[in-house]
Amino acid sequence: MTFRFGLAAALAAGLMVAPVTGWAQQKIKMGVSIPAATHGWAGGLNWHAQQAEKRLEKQYPNLDVVIVTARDVGRQANDLEDLVSVQRIDALVILPFESAPMTDPVRAVKQAGKFVTVVDRGLTDPSIQDLYVAGNNPQMGEVSARFMKEKMGGKGDIVVLRGIPTVIDNQRVDAFMKEIEGTQIKVLGMQYANWNRDDGFKVMQDFLSRFPKIDAVWAQDDDIALGVIEAVKQAGREKEMFILGGAGMKDMIKRVMDKDVLVPADVLYPPAMIAEAMEITAKHLVEKAPIQKEYIIEATLVTPENAAKYYYPDSPF
Amino acid sequence: MTPSVMPEATRKPSSGFDLKLYGPFLALAALIVLGTIVNPVFLSPGNIGNVLTRTAFIGIIAVGATFVITAGGIDLSVGSLAAFASGVMIVVMNALVGSMGAGLPVILIGVLVALGLGLVAGLVNGLLVTKGRMEAFIVTLGTMGIFRSLVTYIADGGTLSLNSEIRTIYRPVYYGGVFGISYPILAFAVVALIGALIMYRTRFGRYCAAIGSSEDVARYSAINVDRVKLLAFVLQGICVAIAVVIYVPRLGSASATTGLLWELEAIAAVIIGGTMLKGGYGRIWGTVVGAVMLTLIDNILNLTGAISVYLNGTIQGVIIIVAVLLQRGTVARR
Numbered sequence: 164m165t166f167r168f169g170l171a172a173a174l175a176a177g178l179m180v181a182p183v184t185g186w187a188q189q190k191i192k193m194g195v196s197i198p199a200a201t202h203g204w205a206g207g208l209n210w211h212a213q214q215a216e217k218r219l220e221k222q223y224p225n226l227d228v229v230i231v232t233a234r235d236v237g238r239q240a241n242d243l244e245d246l247v248s249v250q251r252i253d254a255l256v257i258l259p260f261e262s263a264p265m266t267d268p269v270r271a272v273k274q275a276g277k278f279v280t281v282v283d284r285g286l287t288d289p290s291i292q293d294l295y296v297a298g299n300n301p302q303m304g305e306v307s308a309r310f311m312k313e314k315m316g317g318k319g320d321i322v323v324l325r326g327i328p329t330v331i332d333n334q335r336v337d338a339f340m341k342e343i344e345g346t347q348i349k350v351l352g353m354q355y356a357n358w359n360r361d362d363g364f365k366v367m368q369d370f371l372s373r374f375p376k377i378d379a380v381w382a383q384d385d386d387i388a389l390g391v392i393e394a395v396k397q398a399g400r401e402k403e404m405f406i407l408g409g410a411g412m413k414d415m416i417k418r419v420m421d422k423d424v425l426v427p428a429d430v431l432y433p434p435a436m437i438a439e440a441m442e443i444t445a446k447h448l449v450e451k452a453p454i455q456k457e458y459i460i461e462a463t464l465v466t467p468e469n470a471a472k473y474y475y476p477d478s479p480f
Numbered sequence: 481m482t483p484s485v486m487p488e489a490t491r492k493p494s495s496g497f498d499l500k501l502y503g504p505f506l507a508l509a510a511l512i513v514l515g516t517i518v519n520p521v522f523l524s525p526g527n528i529g530n531v532l533t534r535t536a537f538i539g540i541i542a543v544g545a546t547f548v549i550t551a552g553g554i555d556l557s558v559g560s561l562a563a564f565a566s567g568v569m570i571v572v573m574n575a576l577v578g579s580m581g582a583g584l585p586v587i588l589i590g591v592l593v594a595l596g597l598g599l600v601a602g603l604v605n606g607l608l609v610t611k612g613r614m615e616a617f618i619v620t621l622g623t624m625g626i627f628r629s630l631v632t633y634i635a636d637g638g639t640l641s642l643n644s645e646i647r648t649i650y651r652p653v654y655y656g657g658v659f660g661i662s663y664p665i666l667a668f669a670v671v672a673l674i675g676a677l678i679m680y681r682t683r684f685g686r687y688c689a690a691i692g693s694s695e696d697v698a699r700y701s702a703i704n705v706d707r708v709k710l711l712a713f714v715l716q717g718i719c720v721a722i723a724v725v726i727y728v729p730r731l732g733s734a735s736a737t738t739g740l741l742w743e744l745e746a747i748a749a750v751i752i753g754g755t756m757l758k759g760g761y762g763r764i765w766g767t768v769v770g771a772v773m774l775t776l777i778d779n780i781l782n783l784t785g786a787i788s789v790y791l792n793g794t795i796q797g798v799i800i801i802v803a804v805l806l807q808r809g810t811v812a813r814r
Contacts, residue, residue, distance in 0.1 A: 200636075200736060201632065201736045201737065202735065203735060206632075206638035206736070328790065354781075354782055354789055355792070359737050361738070364731060368530045368534075369779055369783055372524065372527040373521055373783050390731060479638020479639070480637075480638045
């Protein structure tokens with residue numbers, strides 16, 4: 164994983180030579196609040212968070228990591244209160260369910276004197292956070308558009324399957340549309356598929372009925388893309404088009420690795436970002452290592468050449 | 481209006497035009513006309529085939545829901561149960577491939593497991609409602625959460641995928657068919673037919689309506705209320721299992737988002753079809769039409785670029801409300 168600013172070299176070096184024992188005597192507690200594993204990407208997020216917990220607790224014996232998961236905004240706000248009052252955490256790593264409603268609850272944590280790391284979805288008041296680790300949604304749209312432009316020679320007919328109507332989805336789609344502006348790529352149709360396989364399947368079936376010729380599909384997300392693939396196969400039109408998903412699901416990375424013509428590439432939006440955030444935060448807490456204010460994880464294009472690097476066969480996502 | 485315990489088959493056809501009876505069919509016809517105007521592709525055999533095949537899941541579940549709702553109950557757990565049964569079915573089949581090899585026996589065991597789970601889940605819901613003396617709404621709200629979290633747990637938060645060899649053998653159950661009619665459509669037709677027979681031609685069907693109409697009166701009429709209610713929930717569970725059996729071969733996977741909100745779609749199909757939410761009056765064919773309408777609305781919206789995608793939910797909501805208004809108009813005047 165590459166960062167826009169790069170991981171400080173000193174920081175990396177610090178990790179190598181850091182003695183495993185001999186830190187401050189009392190336990191340092193880090194609370195991690197993330198959405199529950201209710202869909203593929205969040206499942207990956209939970210898995211990576213748990214892996215990071217094991218790794219970090221082994222690496223820093225006086226560090227205690229507490230992971231809590233919430234099904235909605237309200238429950239996540241409750242979780243934060245419990246982390247502060249019951250668990251008495253020293254730092255919080257949070258992937259907010261939604262930006263605006265979580266801003267004040269996180270502010271309260273900050274006011275209680277805790278270190279705050281915000282992951283992926285920013286708060287409406289960025290001054291609260293001590294550290295921000297995120298994927299790059301506009302860039303994801305951009306990279307996707309650039310790949311499709313190149314692959315299609317700047318012209319052709321495409322359909323777009325969007326996620327759930329949210330800021331994230333808008334950022335991706337806006338950047339994508341901006342990038343294909345001026346080319347002869349025509350967007351035939353656009354519908355929400357809610358980051359869901361079943362919806363991807365249904366919407367694509369209808370698109371296939373509606374348009375006799377489709378050169379490519381921007382599915383934006385790997386779960387949607389898997390539904391799209393089934394619909395295309397059912398219609399027997401897999402020779403006609405290619406499909407570009409996104410996120411970095413292991414099934415899709417595997418297809419790219421195996422040079423599946425239907426899936427020539429994938430664009431990363433890795434759930435492993437939670438692990439990065441936890442590591443940087445832990446290092447800062449325990450070793451007092453200096454950190455950047457912001458780490459943006461690039462939306463890397465995964466191709467058959469580099470796919471092996473992003474393949475986690477044990478992850479549920 | 482006096483509560484009617486008569487199922488529609490025994491009702492004498494009235495001389496006037498019964499909008500309540502034909503309302504769902506009229507709404508369906510209007511929707512088909514609308515679809516044809518929106519895009520000529522709408523009527524192509526391919527599109528109609530897709531739509532009906534997709535409807536099969538919700539349709540089959542909704543047939544079961546018609547009995548539960550007619551008997552004055554409700555089952556909110558069907559979507560979660562579908563996801564859970566799909567997940568368990570996949571895990572079991574994957575596990576058996578090692579010892580039994582990929583073949584028909586493995587799939588048959590998978591199907592039996594799904595059916596067994598549906599039956600047991602129906603029993604649990606039904607027993608809690610009848611012997612436990614609890615509101616069906618609360619019982620099934622509880623089991624809804626239980627089944628959903630169980631599938632999330634089994635899938636480790638991710639997605640369960642069917643072994644690819646099994647998948648290849650099992651795949652035709654969704655994608656194949658006879659005489660151009662896919663198996664899910666056939667399954668849907670058979671389930672609806674059996675449902676209609678049970679609802680209109682058996683004592684059980686009449687008892688469901690009687691209990692939904694007035695539980696006390698039914699009890700004084702020496703109807704074994706608990707047994708009828710229990711059976712309605714079991715029927716619902718089996719319907720969910722049948723839906724699962726044709727759902728799994730479609731994408732060969734189950735995750736925490738499988739079957740999300742199916743319970744609401746099934747209830748909507750039942751109500752659009754003319755069954756009363758408070759019970760006492762059920763109609764299977766209306767439910768079938770209601771389920772088809774729900775899928776058609778989605779399909780028509782996908783076939784047109786004229787309406788902003790942000791408004792899809794509004795259009796769906798308006799059509800559902802109008803469809804129900806169409807039938808309720810005459811009821812109020814009675």
